[in-house]
Amino acid sequence: MTSAPSTRSRSGSLPLWPLIAAVCLVAVLLWNGSLRASVPLLDVIASAASEPNFYSSALSGLGLLAGGALAHWLQTRRQTAQGFAQACGSGMWVPMLASALLGVAVSALVWGWTLSPGTWQPLFAPFVSVSPTIVLMFGSDIPTVLTGGVLGGLVTPGLSVLGASVICPRLGLAPVVGVTAGMALAAVLAFTVCRYLPWLPAPLHLRRPLEPAPTTAPQKRGPVWVLRRSLADFSEAQFFGSEWASLGLIAGALFAYLLNPAAPAYGSGLLPQILAAQAVTAVVAVTVWRGCWARRPFYPTFVPVVSVAPACVLAYGGSLPSVLAGAVLGAVLSPPLAAAISARLPADFHPFIGNVAAMAVATASIVPALQLLPGI
Template sequence: MLTTTRRATKPAGALGRWLTGAALFGVTAGLALLLARVTGSLPHVLPGYDEWQEQAYRRIPQFLRWVLGDTTEAQFYKSALGGLGLLAGGWIAHVAWKRRRRWAGFPVSGNTGLWPWVTAAALLGLLLSNIAWGWTLPASGSWQPTFVAFVSVPPMVVLTYGAGWRVAVTGAVLGAALTTPVALLLVNFVCVPLGLPAVVGSVTAMWVSALVAFPLCRRLPWLPEPVPPPASAGTTPRQGPVWVVRRVLADFSEAPFHGNEIASLGLLAGTVLTYLLNPLTPVYGSGLLPALLTAQVLAATVGVLVYRRQWARHGWYPTFVPVVSVAPAVVLTYGPTWPAVLSGAVLGALAAPPLAAFASRRMPLGVHPCAGNTFAMTVCTATLVPLLDIVL
């Protein structure tokens, strides 16, 4: 009798999760369509992206706003308000985690307690990256990947070597000195000539620079010994419909090493507000935010549902990878059509997470496994986006 009950509940649980995923995608698509329609009648309070870029390095306030916008580049948003929301949400989640609040959500920064130092290193690396390489923006007149230090080597170094200014500053300098110039070279001299999405060059620079930076870190006498892996966050939560929604949300802030629903809500709220204030400000002035969000929610939802057992088995799984690579790249390449949204999201969600997990387990000794995630972004985006040209 007990066996029969257990078998009967499994399909019901799976059905509930998939119905929740379908509802989440449906609500997102409906809100995205509404968002695209209402913005045409709203006044443009913020300057458009082109004007913002033109003013970025003229005065300190514009420069700081531009740098803050870089904190959301991994999600393709380029929104200063989204960046404020991300950082504010991350701080709230970190404080709630320290105080053991039930509503804190998924442990921010992977249950390490290092969120302040991760964020400090990432922001300092981002600031140094813009100071050192910002001249490439007005010189070229086009987009440049100055954001890459925020989501690559600086936070990886902190997560590997722990708290402290020596660690944070070292990671920040390595990010600005290695990741950004490699990204600039790859984007401008490989991606542009070959017609590849710029994200391919950006994410390739992240794992290439990590392979250089971490062997170098082992030779730096002022860095401490690597810290042990974080303790388990506790028993695996029940993976019901609520967990599905929470996990999909959290995937939006995984790239900047937050991985928390509150941080993601701040990020999304600030970005949508930016769109309402001027739809030609976020996503590089393309007006594609509604389609982009729809594709990203679908990619996260499919990934979380398909690889739910991997989440239960390992405690974490890289379902966020297509959210910040394949899905948005397909929309930016082929436009806001339903075939582009659906194909990019679903193919990315199926292919990218297992490749990222495989690559992360095979990183050289001492290299943070996140380098494997960015390697998967390179491979999947560089293959799937051109491949879809056959059918889209």
């Protein structure tokens, strides 16, 4: 969940791994039964890419992947329309995606028993947490990709299911609190385990000399940059952070809504309100914290887009006061909280842990507090 301003190509990338992962997944599912019987699991996997944004739509997830693929193609050819760099500017978008897809496949196969007709479980969790970040931390070689996918799929869903389906209902908290808290705890456990895995190298940033800090004055961020960054933040939770990926994500969600308004957004019918809240919180967050963006390669302004803002919409039925209050409070409070937590993590822990921890804390604090405001 962090981006950087430039992309570097790597000879160690694995261009066929997403295809290989998909083929292996279909083979496993077909081995267990007919293709028709496997369709629900395939839908879970396709929807996983859009779950962090509360869309829960296979079309939206496929749109994200298509937009991300286009952005990757543009970036590898250094086109002027490439937009913000994906995969934290590492150039490892393909192996990162392979590990994320493998994580969701493992999650669906190992934790699919928690699903029953008419229920939802956060089986998407590995896609935006442990699986891709292990690749981003340790590199794009095959053992690392497999480790990220398997470890993420085994560890993350169980803790997120426990948080969202068991703990949060008893405490009266939004499910996203349990999902993101589960991601944070699973990541702490996973990166601790990684310290003892002999086939994993040292983290990439510890193997390279630190680049000297720039001495130039902070770059001014104008209105066009604010809008571009706000759009890119829609796909930052998936470690894409690309305008093209975000456009595909949103377009797929809108198309799914036009086909069946009750289908996206967990059947709430509130997709327009969720999109509006996310747009407001993204623009406010980037505008308020654009000075931090000018001084750093990344600042977690995306945090309220996938936590506080949509959670407030679902909690209060999409009323205008709840949309605006949740969007503004989330934009002002959650990015600095995420940055503060991330800055205090061990060097071999990916900073996304601070981001998801901040999502849990901010959502647990802001959503109930809105009841105190008049008109909500």
